Amino acid sequence: MEKHFEIINQCPLFRGITDSDLSTLLKCLSASERRYVKGDIVFMTGEPVTSVGIVLSGGVHVVQEDFWGNRTILANVRPSGLFGEAHSCAGTEKLPISVIAVENSTVLLIDFKRIITSCPSACSFHTGLILNMLRIMAKKNVFLTQKMEHITRKSTREKLLSYLSAEAQERGTSKFEIPFNRQELADYLAVDRSAMSNELSKMQNEGLLSYERNRFNLKLEEN
Amino acid sequence: MEKHFEIINQCPLFRGITDSDLSTLLKCLSASERRYVKGDIVFMTGEPVTSVGIVLSGGVHVVQEDFWGNRTILANVRPSGLFGEAHSCAGTEKLPISVIAVENSTVLLIDFKRIITSCPSACSFHTGLILNMLRIMAKKNVFLTQKMEHITRKSTREKLLSYLSAEAQERGTSKFEIPFNRQELADYLAVDRSAMSNELSKMQNEGLLSYERNRFNLKLEEN
DNA sequence: AAAAGTCAGTTGTTTTTACAACAACAATTA
DNA sequence: TAATTGTTGTTGTAAAAACAACTGACTTTT
Secondary structure: OHHHHHHHHHOHHHOOOOHHHHHHHHHHOOOEEEEEOOOOEEEOOOOOOOEEEEEEEOOEEEEEEOOOOOEEEEEEEOOOOEEOHHHHHHOOOOOOOEEEEOOOEEEEEEEHHHHHOOOOOOOOHHHHHHHHHHHHHHHHHHHHHHHHHHHOOOOHHHHHHHHHHHHHHHHOOOEEEOOOOHHHHHHHHOOOHHHHHHHHHHHHHOOOEEEEOOEEEEOOOOO | OHHHHHHHHHOHHHOOOOHHHHHHHHHHOOOEEEEEOOOOEEEOOOOOOOEEEEEEEOOEEEEEEOOOOOEEEEEEEOOOOEEOHHHHHHOOOOOOOEEEEOOOEEEEEEEHHHHHOOOOOOOOHHHHHHHHHHHHHHHHHHHHHHHHHHHOOOOHHHHHHHHHHHHHHHHOOOEEEOOOOHHHHHHHHOOOHHHHHHHHHHHHHOOOEEEEOOEEEEOOOOO
């Protein structure tokens, strides 16, 4: 497992924990390293999940399969990436998703109870780990809430304005750059790219805003 | 503050904590009770937030105001309801939302740092509190992720199928009831009610599913 | 029992969006 | 430099969605 220490350290769950402590901590957590070959199922839909996973090598997909068998990839997790934290913490009884190895992979599994239960030897790292976990989920929460805010708007225009407005406010200026190209923005807002481009054009004509590539400028009134 | 103990106890943050302990705990947390008159601002957009709030009486709105001043109500928090937990935990520097008293209200504010920092007297409740917080955020996380999964679909049909499919899988049966009426479902999926009703009709005609009021039955193939 | 209210489905119309195809331009690579 | 690839904007068309208005079934209130 030692050879993966670098990867593990990059995982936000272990932020602030030194290499020398890591070994003790992992033992204390009874973390277990598992190998999967391409196509293997790490977590299975419908089953309960009690562990969080960290990809050490290879990669896994978080996928969802609907009633009719249509499969959607929800996430692509790469080395040092975390998965299953929300469900194992929330105590989900039937996983609504599956986790599948997309190539030969190694994964570190940690029983969630172990993370939140102080060990008999009262190792001081649990607290740090729990706080890391808290922060990870809080950030994801904020992210999802913001995105939801944009996506729940009915029209493309409203989605765009909601998103651009939020960017402007976060930066505290009406001139700003966005971290997406058009296709990425369209995917983020769940709309068609060309329709979105079109809507941007219209808004520019109407004097609501101006832009060039990923530089935007929001305008109050028409001036 | 004692008169609000019942309300506080109903807050998921204090789950598992007895009334007799509550008093000690609140003191340890330096929880402060604040009064607001209708229209007062509890948290202000653009400012950092370091506390979580619990509504004791009255009620607050979490609102978002965009660049052009259009206001949206994101949440309506009633007594025993929690707000600000994700942002105060994530360390958001500029709050993207405001919290406003919709009537004369009392609110309990707790500094987030106090929650996550073990007090000198090593009161044992912090751990419980932190775990409650973890679980609250994890559940919200799961909820948001699932909803996002449905809403990011482009067409009304896809949104419906994604949602209904998830319900069926969660219950482990193709016949189930949903906890929404049509208008609520339409709001949840961010689509127009009549258009949604229409789409449901079409799908029933096509033999994909059948329904009556809020009882649904998903069907494999046409049979 | 009548009246009012709620809820779901239906229809027709208008508006919006997706989709497809292409042109202009920029950036990258050979 | 030429060729290739990627990105953005534009246009036309077809499909989908929103919107508005109305019906009928069922509930609750008076």
